[in-house]
Amino acid sequence: MPGPPKGPPHGSADCSVRAMGALTASALVAVTAHTVALGGDGRLWFGWVVLGLLTLATAVTRS
Structure with a gap:
């Protein structure tokens, strides 16, 4: 049974991109x-x- 995918964690990167997206939408x-x-x-x-x-x-x- 394979384990979780290996690689760098993307939790904080996804959060920052989402925050920037929200800021951009609010600015629009x-x-x-x-x-x-x-x-x-x-x-x-x-x-x-x-x-x-x-x-x-x-x-x-980031992706």
Whole structure:
């Protein structure tokens, strides 16, 4: 009967990627609400895109 898979533990890495994903999703909601209420601001959208790319890069490198 085979044992558990060998390799580095991924518990903390998965947690950090999930936290970054939640932050990115929350930032999207906030930027969208700001755009609806006060009009668009390119700097906010650029910041959200950078955050999204960082989250994506972290998820790819951790998996």
